[in-house]
Amino acid sequence: MLESKLVSLVKRDDIPSMRTIEVNGVEHWLGHVKDFTKHQDLQAFLPKDNRISMAWVRLEAGEQLDEHVHPVESMILICEGGAKTLGDVETDMVAGDALLVPPTRPHGFIGAEPSGFWGLSLQFDSRGLYEDIADPWATFHEDENYLVQNADNIVDKLFQTNDKFKDRFDKHRLFALVKKGLLKQPHAKQRFLDCFQVWSNHFQKMVFFRYLTTNSKLHSDIAWEHLLEEFGHNKSLESSRKQHTEIFDPILEATSNWFSSAMQRISDQQKLVLVHLVVEASATIFYKHLAPEMSSDTSSEHFHSHESDDHHHVKMGYDHIRRHTPTLQEAEQLFRIQEQGWSMLMAVMSRIADLVVHGSNQAPSVATNQVSSKPAKELVE
Structure with missing residues (x-):
């Protein structure tokens, strides 16, 4: 007989936040990144061979996630508030908008007035961009310049x-x-x-x-x-x-x-x-x-x-x-x-x-x- 499980609730505030990440010796501000795999109940609930990785992302009004690239495609859904995008597309995003980012294409965000934004970041290759702190899947433009200068x-x-x-x-x-x-x-x-x-x-x-x-x-x-x-x-x-x-x-x-x-x-x-x-x-x-x-x-x-x-x-x-x-x-x-x-x-x-x-x-x-x-x-x- 299959074990019965009850419906459970995971609050966004209960998922640990990552605020900064170090890439090539340079520390970069992320705002809030709440990777779903960092919460025990979410990690257990998601299928082990799940091909979609999810994380809450948060920037306060005026906070900036610098322009960067990563090797896998990503989709960012704005759920609350708004943002200004950087990189290939420079425009305003509001709740309900989705930014589709192919691999290696530059993009970034600035939290919009008055309250910034909450969004969902989704990747389609099994692991999130910042799931492994020792190996973040992001390269910031100044890091690329450092390599060639x-x-x-x-x-x-x-x-x-x-x-x-x-x-x-x-x-x-x-x-x-x-x-x-x-x-x-x-x-x-x-x-x-x-x-x-x-x-x-x-x-x-x-x-x-x-x-x-x-x-x-x-x-x-x-x-x-x-x-x-x-x-x-x-x-x-x-x-x-x-x-x-x-x-x-x-x-x-x-x-x-x-x-x-x-x-x-x-x-x-x-x-x-x-x-x-x-x-x-x-x-x-x-x-x-x-x-x-x-x-x-x-x-x-x-x-x-x-x-x-x-x-x-x-x-x-x-x-x-x-x-x-x-x-x-x-x-x-x-x-x-x-x-x-x-x-x-x-x-x-x-x-x-x-x-x-x-x-x-x-x-x-x-x-x-x-x-x-x-x-x-x-x-x-």
């Missing part, structure tokens, strides 16, 4: 920033769902592999385009070595599976294609960062989580071989950057493509998670092109 330690800062992005990626919702048994059902695993094949095909295109569009001998050698070692991995993944469904999903297609299209417009040094510090570094985390799930699958060789190969490919990029230190002029572009690349990878993996969860709630299909192209938030309730 100090030429002495550009390489160290680039690597340190990459470690932070890796830690965030390691906590991605897809891996949390896998840990909770998402791929235990054969049709869910098949669905995952079909979606992953889309990313694998675009990764192969990225490696080709990187070599074809590289301009300097300094970079073409490492691009060629990387191409030779990655050549045909997407085809071997496809041929290792006894059956597969061709997936066409506009969102997965667009986010995956971003990486190969970027090769045609960015510098050789940016390509190095995007390929080795971002994509290959993310692969070490991806295969760490997924290889154990594929141990009995026909594609297991692909997943286990990458566990070691990708660490070598990351080292190739790190060693190259250590030998050829970026200039101060190059640094800003490198930090920018680094942040964009990690954000796009988060989007790719989020879409795969949506498609697998959506598909695993249906009977398996042997037909091709049967994947819903609804936006991510319509797929999983």
Whole structure:
């Protein structure tokens, strides 16, 4: 017999407030941030695999949350009072208004007269922006400037920033769902592999385009070595599976294609960062989580071989950057493509998670092109 639970009330004042946050050694004023996970009853009530994070946010009249960015999309709903927005959109918000913030887009707030505002901040990748105080998902503009105005330690800062992005990626919702048994059902695993094949095909295109569009001998050698070692991995993944469904999903297609299209417009040094510090570094985390799930699958060789190969490919990029230190002029572009690349990878993996969860709630299909192209938030309730 199921245990009966009574309706309970959680007052906003009972949720602890966070007033400031330190990012890159600089303390920033937040007003009030009341993350739902910081209250015992709310944390217990919310599903463990919940993909929406919620927090009350509060600014008094005249208080300011400086312009900042974060790597996941966010929505801010004004519930009481009003605010003036900063960043991409500078306007007035009142109760009932919603500000939709894509990843990496600048935004901030000033509490409006006479009483500021209370709002709800929602994120859609399993954890809130300030849920982990040691790893806040926010970068303030002065922090970005600090990174590129100090030429002495550009390489160290680039690597340190990459470690932070890796830690965030390691906590991605897809891996949390896998840990909770998402791929235990054969049709869910098949669905995952079909979606992953889309990313694998675009990764192969990225490696080709990187070599074809590289301009300097300094970079073409490492691009060629990387191409030779990655050549045909997407085809071997496809041929290792006894059956597969061709997936066409506009969102997965667009986010995956971003990486190969970027090769045609960015510098050789940016390509190095995007390929080795971002994509290959993310692969070490991806295969760490997924290889154990594929141990009995026909594609297991692909997943286990990458566990070691990708660490070598990351080292190739790190060693190259250590030998050829970026200039101060190059640094800003490198930090920018680094942040964009990690954000796009988060989007790719989020879409795969949506498609697998959506598909695993249906009977398996042997037909091709049967994947819903609804936006991510319509797929999983």
